[in-house]
Amino acid sequence: MTLSMTAVRKSYTTAEGVIEILNGIDLDVGASESVALTGESGSGKSTLLHLAGGLDHADGGSVIMQGQDLAKFGERERADYRRTQVGLVFQQFNLIPSLNVAANISFHAKLAGRYDAAWELDLTERLGLAPYLSRFPEQLSGGQQQRVAIARTLAARPPLILADEPTGNLDEATGDAVLELMLSLAKNAGSALLLVTHSMRLAHRLDRKVILRGGRIVE
Numbered sequence: 271m272t273l274s275m276t277a278v279r280k281s282y283t284t285a286e287g288v289i290e291i292l293n294g295i296d297l298d299v300g301a302s303e304s305v306a307l308t309g310e311s312g313s314g315k316s317t318l319l320h321l322a323g324g325l326d327h328a329d330g331g332s333v334i335m336q337g338q339d340l341a342k343f344g345e346r347e348r349a350d351y352r353r354t355q356v357g358l359v360f361q362q363f364n365l366i367p368s369l370n371v372a373a374n375i376s377f378h379a380k381l382a383g384r385y386d387a388a389w390e391l392d393l394t395e396r397l398g399l400a401p402y403l404s405r406f407p408e409q410l411s412g413g414q415q416q417r418v419a420i421a422r423t424l425a426a427r428p429p430l431i432l433a434d435e436p437t438g439n440l441d442e443a444t445g446d447a448v449l450e451l452m453l454s455l456a457k458n459a460g461s462a463l464l465l466v467t468h469s470m471r472l473a474h475r476l477d478r479k480v481i482l483r484g485g486r487i488v489e
């Protein structure tokens with residue numbers, strides 16, 4: 271199993287008091303498996319991805335990634351985990367403005383110690399980015415930046431890719447095409463994929479579909 275979440279709980283303290291967001295998440299994602307995560311706005315999908323990505327701590331339960339318990343990590347192990355074990359594709363692309371497209375794409379792969387020039391060339395061609403490699407992020411359209419963000423994550427071949435409505439700000443036809451491509455490239459990379467999406471059409475194209483409702487996963 272790549273990712274195994276068991277009885278995971280998470281609440282936030284707000285001005286109105288404590289709000290329980292996740293109250294007993296059980297979710298497994300197998301090696302190279304793709305899982306669509308759906309659920310109403312505010313149901314906790316992003317919160318769940320943040321816990322799996324080591325960006326935030328669970329209040330209870332366990333998050334096990336390739337046999338390692340995230341709760342036992344110190345700061346350095348947590349940073350290593352984020353660098354080498356997971357790839358994030360969020361709606362904000364978080365490209366590095368001072369680096370050109372080619373350097374943005376190889377950045378994480380190099381940090382993760384998995385830089386592979388041939389794979390990167392293949393990715394840039396399949397994502398239609400070959401003509402833009404020497405441009406800077408601000409010289410690209412939103413759709414092009416999105417494809418760079420996807421290429422950057424795939425280039426590092428992380429065991430698990432966490433994608434949070436990654437095409438939410440693209441029109442539906444473009445967004446779906448990019449996601450289809452991401453799906454097949456993740457399979458090529460051998461990465462498991464946990465994808466938050468509103469598109470039922472797309473969710474059906476993944477190996478499995480789960481719903482987050484009332485703080486729990488319902489299949």
Ligand SMILES: Nc1ncnc2c1ncn2[C@@H]1O[C@H](COP(=O)(O)OP(=O)(O)O)[C@@H](O)[C@H]1O
Nearest residue numbers: 282283284291310311312313314315316317318
């Ligand atoms: N840092 C935070 N502090 C307080 N409340 C938060 C925080 N992050 C998210 N929430 C609340 O938790 C709930 C779930 O948020 P989120 O995980 O972003 O849901 P989703 O991604 O499914 O739309 C929402 O009600 C949101 O307002």
Ligand SMILES: [Mg+2]
Nearest residue numbers: 315316317434
């Ligand atoms: Mg969200």
